[in-house]
Amino acid sequence: MHASWPELDTTCEEQLASGCARLGLELPADTRARLLDYLQMMVKWNRAYNLTAVRDPEQMVTRHLLDSLAIAPYLRGQRLLDVGTGGGLPGVPMAIVFPQREFHLLDSNGKKTRFLFQVKTALGLANMTVHQARVESFQSDAPFDAVLSRAFASLADMVSGCRHLLADTGHFFAMKGAYPEAELAAIAELCSVEAIHRLQVPGLDEQRHLVDMTLR
Template sequence: MNDALQSQLARGCEALGVGSDDATQAALLGYLELLIKWNRAYNLTAVREPAQMITRHLLDSLAIAPHLQGQRLIDVGTGGGMPGVPMAVLFPQREFHLLDSNGKKTRFLFQVKTALGLDNMTVHQARVESFHSEVPFDAVLSRAFASLEDMVAGCRHLLAEGGHFLAMKGAFPEQELAAVAGDCHLRAVHELQVPGLDEQRHLVDLTLR
């Protein structure tokens, strides 16, 4: 991984106030290398330029770190592993489950888990409506997975009592929030600043009523 990309990640982590140690950044760059390599054959992401991957995938995921809730979390519709992989790297003491129905993507994630030694990360291939866990989750994460209404309807069986839905969104999702107002209590909408990205980003924090 070249020096320019290392510097870009280091500056971004410093701006966010997270992941500034060498071991964390080395693991994140290792994940990026695997993503670039596998993306050529598996089409894991439409973003193909490495510097854009750092901004739109790594830093975009890391921006939610200060607002993460709970000890046991599941990233639903994780795709190429965002935000689940960066969060598992950043918080080795927490337990992360990454769920996706696409076999190519889950095979990639198994490779990431093995290569980076992420013992706190578990990969599941299943559709969310057919996936069940004996132990419910403190938080359900999603990044561009579904509308808030679909997320709440499809994932509520995974949530522990008092658990949080944490949905990563672009623009403030006013209409989506109105659609779940009867089912959910809005804890917060955090406006996120992603270094190098001149676009709106928000994290919605909901609990079931």
């Protein structure tokens, strides 16, 4: 535990462990510890950087960590891009849980990318790369197997803004709240919807869905 970071009480540890169990994720203790280290950094930096409107650490476990971890069983691909990542959601939790995969986190906000560089360094996340750019102008050396987003934009905006970054056989993964019926209708001619997973986030009494799409 880093002395300069605010202490989380054991409630957060227990909440994360029980939430992972309810999600069917068998995460090693050291992986859960790194997730909590990330949360501690977010609590500390949030005071100056406004990374999230959620201030309470226990709420952060539910709304940030468990909400991100809920998509873990459905992700595919080796090289993944998290667009509009903000404070690193879901990219940082995914990079911690899947150290064998390559995660690129993209955001145009300099404060948020500076925070993410600190997270990468402090947690030794060699599989995580941080980019500061607008998605429309961002160019990658190689296409991505998956592009994921959490409350980044409408499905249509996500597809139009990110399609130049997706491999031919790649997947879009969009995290949504309520079932996005109108948004799905808007991309019907552009994309094939491979699946829509209804997510149950432990401790959260709100709808969550993950839309899995490929380009037509």
